[in-house]
Amino acid sequence: MTDLPTLPVDVKAVLSGSSPTVAMDDHSEGMSYLQSVPRRLVTLYLPLSIIVIVLLFPFYWMGLTAIKPDDQLLDLDKFNPFWTWNPTFKHIHKLLFESYYPHWLWNTMYVAICATVLSIFASVLAAYAIVRLRYRGAHWVGGLIFLSYLVPPSILFIPLATVVFQYGLFDSPMALILTYPTILIPFSTWLLMGYFKTIPFELEECALIDGASRWQILVKIVLPLAIPGLISAFIFCFTLCWNEFIYALTFLQSTQNKTVPVAIVNEFVDGDIYRWGSLMAGALCGSLPLVILYAFFVEHYVSAMTGAVKE
Amino acid sequence: MADIALQPRTAKAQIREATAWDQLRTNRNWLGFWFMLPAMGFLIFFLAYPLGLGIWISFTDARIGRPGVFIGTENYEWLWGDSIFWLSVFNTLLYTSVASAIKFAVGLYLALLLNENMPFKAMLRAMVLIPFIVPTVLSALAFWWIFDSQFSIISWSLKHLGLITHNINFLGDTTWARICVIFANIWRGVPFVAITLLAGLQTVQPSLYEAATLDGASKWEMFRYITYPLLTPIIAVVMTFSVLFTFTDFQLIWAMTRGGPVNATHLMATLSYQRAIIAGQLGEGAAISSAMIPFLLAAIMVSWFGLQRRKWQQGENND
Numbered sequence: 001m002t003d004l005p006t007l008p009v010d011v012k013a014v015l016s017g018s019s020p021t022v023a024m025d026d027h028s029e030g031m032s033y034l035q036s037v038p039r040r041l042v043t044l045y046l047p048l049s050i051i052v053i054v055l056l057f058p059f060y061w062m063g064l065t066a067i068k069p070d071d072q073l074l075d076l077d078k079f080n081p082f083w084t085w086n087p088t089f090k091h092i093h094k095l096l097f098e099s100y101y102p103h104w105l106w107n108t109m110y111v112a113i114c115a116t117v118l119s120i121f122a123s124v125l126a127a128y129a130i131v132r133l134r135y136r137g138a139h140w141v142g143g144l145i146f147l148s149y150l151v152p153p154s155i156l157f158i159p160l161a162t163v164v165f166q167y168g169l170f171d172s173p174m175a176l177i178l179t180y181p182t183i184l185i186p187f188s189t190w191l192l193m194g195y196f197k198t199i200p201f202e203l204e205e206c207a208l209i210d211g212a213s214r215w216q217i218l219v220k221i222v223l224p225l226a227i228p229g230l231i232s233a234f235i236f237c238f239t240l241c242w243n244e245f246i247y248a249l250t251f252l253q254s255t256q257n258k259t260v261p262v263a264i265v266n267e268f269v270d271g272d273i274y275r276w277g278s279l280m281a282g283a284l285c286g287s288l289p290l291v292i293l294y295a296f297f298v299e300h301y302v303s304a305m306t307g308a309v310k311e
Numbered sequence: 312m313a314d315i316a317l318q319p320r321t322a323k324a325q326i327r328e329a330t331a332w333d334q335l336r337t338n339r340n341w342l343g344f345w346f347m348l349p350a351m352g353f354l355i356f357f358l359a360y361p362l363g364l365g366i367w368i369s370f371t372d373a374r375i376g377r378p379g380v381f382i383g384t385e386n387y388e389w390l391w392g393d394s395i396f397w398l399s400v401f402n403t404l405l406y407t408s409v410a411s412a413i414k415f416a417v418g419l420y421l422a423l424l425l426n427e428n429m430p431f432k433a434m435l436r437a438m439v440l441i442p443f444i445v446p447t448v449l450s451a452l453a454f455w456w457i458f459d460s461q462f463s464i465i466s467w468s469l470k471h472l473g474l475i476t477h478n479i480n481f482l483g484d485t486t487w488a489r490i491c492v493i494f495a496n497i498w499r500g501v502p503f504v505a506i507t508l509l510a511g512l513q514t515v516q517p518s519l520y521e522a523a524t525l526d527g528a529s530k531w532e533m534f535r536y537i538t539y540p541l542l543t544p545i546i547a548v549v550m551t552f553s554v555l556f557t558f559t560d561f562q563l564i565w566a567m568t569r570g571g572p573v574n575a576t577h578l579m580a581t582l583s584y585q586r587a588i589i590a591g592q593l594g595e596g597a598a599i600s601s602a603m604i605p606f607l608l609a610a611i612m613v614s615w616f617g618l619q620r621r622k623w624q625q626g627e628n629n630d
Contacts, residue, residue, distance in 0.1 A: 051421055051439075052439065055438075055439060055442050055501070055502065058442075058453040059450075061456070125350065126346065126347050133339050135339045141347065150607065151362060154559040154580035155601070156365065157584070158368065158583065158600060159361035160361045161588070162368070163361055182353060245561065249584075250584075261449060265452070265566050276456055279452060280452070283449035286446060290444050291444060294441070305506060306506070
């Protein structure tokens, strides 16, 4: 990962943990070798495994429920509930071919990608202007953008609903595509500002002397150097969009237009007989795309998360 | 060369004066304005304007499909005497304080554990973060199923261990319901706190611990006098975010209990949704969500001072 600019928080070290750079600088190896194995077993491995099991159990349970046959789901005495010997794809099949689920997945993906692209575009320009153009009042604008990061959707959804209605966007994906950037822009601007600050000023000065315009500098010099930051911002924004609930719940009405989280909560619960199998299959299929994405970009993800708090 | 030198002076007019347009084109403020335009457009139309509009709506009797008229503080007076509103305020404060305190304690503990040297470290750290990646609603549904009144796996396990005789009515009993939603919130929040604090821990120089060991410091003293002071700035920021998002939580509650049983888990956010969108009383709902603003301001102040101290500690200049 030599392409990561030097962050105050070393992302690679957070994940790999193999001798963080600071440790290499002061030539020490830590003192964990001083502890005996039984002691480490009790003070480290035992609590750690308990916490990890608690953190991961709901996913195991979700996955297990999704592939269990119906009779085993509700009969806890005859069958061991923690395992099943005859998995079935009935629930998943039903979900994918007999419900609107593919529609909902497509909606979620469509909204998430459009909103993310829009916000990254706006944030790149804004972050560049704040960090490098340094127009009058840039410092204050930076502060205001940080403040807007702290305005939660739960106090905005009522007035936004009236705004969306006035603009005639109610019950259309556009309502979400235009409102999600309010959550994403502050975050990604703040993140990208951190990245842009690490790019040497001299590169830009050279380009300016060679007659490049600001736009050319941004596109040809700054952006290629900030690609890790762009990936981090993109992935994190995408996850936030996928996760968003209250706007999607308020602004969308017809079954076909819903996003996955809203649709599962509203459409899959009928009366008292909860369809646990398909409900859990739906939750599993809705989570998997994000988990797969995460598996490929763990480092960028962590850098986005720690980057947001480091400034 | 000589030819050029002999050319009349008029031929050198290639270097033209910088026109007003040229000056404008390189003017920082002018360029800054255009660069800021998309972001500012979004934030003004869909964030600042609704924020103001929300406060205005809270002073009107607007309903869905009918713009209201100004009625002064009537909504707030009505809420002042509404016991369900006060219950939701109590629930929100309880939920936020208990969940944040435990999230902080467990998150810090987990961060310290993960900072040790051990095999499969990278994989463990990546796995720990999964609850944070998965959409809250979907994991809340898993918890809903885990806390089911009849087929709960927890009740089943406890019964087989001989600890209880009857199923626990997790989401039907007021106290249990509160415990369950708080647990689910902690479950989701711990990875965020742990991983960000871990990032902070890695910047602490190991030689400090070695020096402390030579001076005869115990494990607790090392934590208290080295780790904790160096982590304070990042703790301030992380906890501000954590408190802020716990306070305004909506989706976890909505997916698990929808505020029930008997409003025992109604937070201010869920109550405002119920009053404004389901019952159609926009004005009243807006008043409830506007009532959250003072608390948010308090959280922002904490964050602000946390940031200031951090900058001061790192000796950064103010750019």
